[in-house]
Amino acid sequence: MAEELQKWVLMVTAQTPTNIAVIKYWGKRDETLILPVNDSISVTLDPEHLCTTTTVSVSPAFDQDRMWLNGKEISLSGGRFQSCLREIRSRATDVHDKEKGIKITKKDWEKLNVHIASYNNFPTAAGLASSAAGFACLVFALAKLMNAKEDHSQLSAIARRGSGSACRSLYGGFVKWIMGKDEKGTDSLAVQLADEKHWDELVIVIAVVSSQQKETSSTTGMRDTVETSLLLQHRAKEVVPKRILKMEEAIKNRDFASFAQLACTDSNQFHAVCLDTCPPIFYMNDTSHRIISLVEKWNRAAGTPQVAYTFDAGPNAVLIARNRETAALLVQKLLFCFPPKSDADLNSFVLGDKSILKDAGVESLEAIENLPTPPEIKDPSQRHRGDVSYFICTRPGRGPVVLSDESQFLLNPETGLPK
Amino acid sequence: MAEELQKWVLMVTAQTPTNIAVIKYWGKRDETLILPVNDSISVTLDPEHLCTTTTVSVSPAFDQDRMWLNGKEISLSGGRFQSCLREIRSRATDVHDKEKGIKITKKDWEKLNVHIASYNNFPTAAGLASSAAGFACLVFALAKLMNAKEDHSQLSAIARRGSGSACRSLYGGFVKWIMGKDEKGTDSLAVQLADEKHWDELVIVIAVVSSQQKETSSTTGMRDTVETSLLLQHRAKEVVPKRILKMEEAIKNRDFASFAQLACTDSNQFHAVCLDTCPPIFYMNDTSHRIISLVEKWNRAAGTPQVAYTFDAGPNAVLIARNRETAALLVQKLLFCFPPKSDADLNSFVLGDKSILKDAGVESLEAIENLPTPPEIKDPSQRHRGDVSYFICTRPGRGPVVLSDESQFLLNPETGLPK
Known part of the structure; x- marks a missing residue:
């Protein structure tokens, strides 16, 4: 790198989805390498509604690695960031940008610093797996920048070092994280079971539940579970392997009844080992319980599952409806039970694919107030106003992509600093 | 029985305690005989604060078996009542009441009808194991009336047919229900581990939690768990047997740290298999969770358990304090977090052994409002007013007794009808 190159800045911007596990990951067999005690399966959520965008850039002018998350600088000193940066750097290859006249050799990458800016298009604190999308995007974007030749599956094993569930965000559609056997974790990675077009009738409604309670972080929580639960090992060794096979079959055959039954029971069992x-x-919390009761009653009355529910390490419900008609019904029932506070704005109470409101015939706050009592609700006076902060309507979606539109870049192409 | 005897009424009144399991019973291996999938251990609660009183009477004038519960006639046609009545009748022996000049032979009992009146000194619907005390009292009183020679342990196997946990109410103190091996259930019965004087420092505070939710009955709930939970068998076969041995040791040695640790983890595991x-x-519910969090934080800060918690098939917390000083502190903390509604009367908000209020320095509603924020509570504005309906303060107590004071009889000695 000659002196005259000091001024160049090279950058890549990528967008990566978040994902929701339908067979849960809970418990590590290796804390540092983030190796799980069982396989897990997830559905990737449409990045149009929930995603992380990350711009990574390199310049000889950068004197240290720096990162900004949602506009605020954060420390990269944590072991998880360092693992991801180190692993990707070691896989960097020669880069030749003819247009800009930049040449970076494999060896140069060891000395070059990067700037990273990351942005979630949804509230970070809402407990919606922002770290999964975040680390997947970081690793994917860095791999593109550094011309790493690894495929998505190999990159997933690196993203895994940032956050276990991040590995499943390297693919769209339906994804399995294979726990692997290798002590070093080389075979603990994600594979795609089916892409998002395979089963595109599914509609996903997320209820972001209001909560005052401070939650146990999933890292601390799963460590405590591994150390103290007398049920976890039985779950991991005896229960999950069979469920994984059944869930793969259900996804392959678009068998919603089996899919829903497996997703719901596995979510409940994950929360059971948390309680153990x-x-x-x-x-x-009580709101989560009410949502489960609503869905369970509906599914039982219908004779076959209409909606699956699953809950991660927080009170938010992720509800997967078998098709759009069912989703419209689901939205009606949810809005009846959990209407917004009186000062709310419908536009900020239902996010994502708002067209579901039209299908549900609920296009105003008055319409919510006038909804008929769902048959699952015995006491129509029991409307839990404000217990859900907002809903997000989405669907299964695609995997990571590189964005070429400069207007979407998060770093200034000249300075490599946040715009 | 000659014609002139038609007018006599013979009666017995007994009082039987309720009990709280510290190693839980959840799941039957035989629904009809009520045979459990694991042993369980309970603490008998002082009947002064929580008990059932039952008067049973016999007269040749009674034309059918009848029963009144809390003053209201109820049907005896259920299988559980019929099992208990049949089993006790088959063990009846000759009775000779010289004073009244009544002679009943073993054979007469087959034709004689009984009247039964039962009364709980606590709200039946509060989820405080009223059926346990009720069936224990029914069986105990009938055995006395019919001069059955069986000991308490043998009677416990009959009470078990009414309600599984009833068998543990045949003894005071600390009681084990041995699951047994016999297919007919003859060896599934209660034994006393230690009487109530063995460990009389313990103080028990029950928080009766307000709930709008209709609960799953324990009969239905445990049937569903046996049929669907993939964790229950592991709990019953691998986890509980070891815990039973440890809990017996803890009780024997009055080792509160072990006792509390076992009671809390077993309660949580029982609720985990319910969730599974x-x-x-x-x-x-959320109130139950808040009580657990409070106790867990306190116990951790103290370095050794001060209070154990356990929850049955409902949201009520049963809190066992290591001694009276700790109990007074516990009451302070609970009253801070869950003050009564503003229109409440302290006298009906803390029931049972009210002297604890003096020890806690909380003898007025004003004193509750002025309580200092417990160190476990981060946000002192978070006082969950009205979330606990009332508290009952009690202690380990004695087993069944016969009451001789006629004023306590629930049936008229002349007519055999409710007073």
Whole structure:
């Protein structure tokens, strides 16, 4: 790198989805390498509604690695960031940008610093797996910048070092994280079971539940579960392997009844082992319980599952409806039970694919107030106003992509600093 | 029985305690005989504060078996009542009441009808194991009336047919229900581990939690768990047997640290298998969770358990304090977090052994309002007013007794009808 090159800045911007596990990951067999005690399966959510955008840039002018998350500089000193940066750097290859006249050799990457800016198009604190999308995007974007030749599956094993569930965000559609056997974790990676077009009738409604309770972080929680639960090992060794096979079959055959049954029971069992932890971990609250009861009653009355529910390490419900008609019904029932506070704006109460409101015939706050009592609700006076902060309507979506539109870049192409 | 005897009425009144399991019973291996999938251990609660009183009477004038519960006639046609009545009748022996000049032979009992009146000194619907005390009292009183020679342990196997946990109410103190091996259930019965004087420092505070949710009955709930939970068998076969041995040791040695650790983790595991049931069963609510968090934080800060918690098939917390000083502190903390509604009367908000209020320095509603923020509570504005309906302060107590004071009889000695 000659002196005259000091001024160049090279950058890549990528967009990566978040994902929701339908067979849960809970418990590590290796804390540092982030190796899980069982396989897991997830659905990738449409990045149009929930995603992370990350711009990574390199310049000889950068004197250290720096990162900004949602506009605020954060430390990269954590072991997880360092693992991802180190692993990607070691896989960097020669880069030749003819247009800009930049040449970077494999060896140069060891000395070059990067700037990273990352942005979530959804509230970070809402417990919507922002770290999954975030680390997947970081690794994917850096791999593109550094011309790493690894495929998505190999990159997933690196993203895994940032956040376990991040590995599943390297693909769209339906994804399996294979736990692997290798002590070093080389075979603990994600594979795609089916892309997002395979089963595109599914509609996903997320209820972001209001909560005052401070939650146990999933890292701390799963460590405590591994150390103290007497049920976790039985789950990991005896229960999950069979469920994984069944879930793969259900996805392959678009068998919603089996899919829903497996997703719901596995979500419940994950929360059961949390409760079996010392001290016990409660991620679901009374609102979560009410949503489950609503769905369970509906599914039973219908004779076959209409909606699946799954809950991660927080009270938010992720509801997967078998098709758009069912989703419209689901939205009606949810809005009846959990109407917005009186000062709310419908536009900020239902996010994502708002067209569902038209299908549900609920296009105003008055329409919500006048909804008929769902048959699952015995006491129509029991409307839990404000207990859900907002809903997001989405669907299964695609995997990571590189964005070429400069207006979407998060760093200034000249300075490599946040715009 | 000659014609002139038609007018006599013979009666017995007994009082039987309720009990709280510290190693839980959840799941039957035989629904009809009520045979459990694991042993369980309980603490008998002082009947002064929580008990059932039952008067049973016999007269040749009674034309059918009848029963009144809390003053209201109820049907005896259920299988559980019939099992208990049949089993006790078959063990009846000759009775000779010289004073009244009554002679009943073993054979007469087959034709004689009984009247039964039962009364709980606590709200039946509060989820405080009223059926346990009720069936224990029914069986105990009938055995006395009919001069059955069986000891308490043998009677416990009959009470078990009424309600599984009833068998543990045949003894005071600390009681084990041995699951047994016999297919007919003859060896599934209760034994006393230690009487109530063995460990009389313990103080028990029950928080009766306000709930709008209709609960799953324990009969239905445990059937669903046996049929659908993939964790229950592991719990019953691998986890509980070891815990039973440890809990027996803890009780024997009055080792509160072990006792509390076992009671809390077993309660949590019971609720975990409920959550692992399809559809999932939620007995605890946000208030229950808050009480657990409070106790867990306190215990951790103290370095050794001060209070154990355990929850049955409902949201009520049963809190066992290591001694009276700790109990007074516990009451302070609970009253801070869960003050009564503003229109409440302290006298009906803390029931049972009210002297604890003096020890806690909380003898007025004003004193509750002025309580200092417990160190476990981060946000002192978070006082959950009205979330606990009332508290009952009690202690380990004695087993069944016969009451001789006629004023306590629930049936008129002349007519055999409710007073």
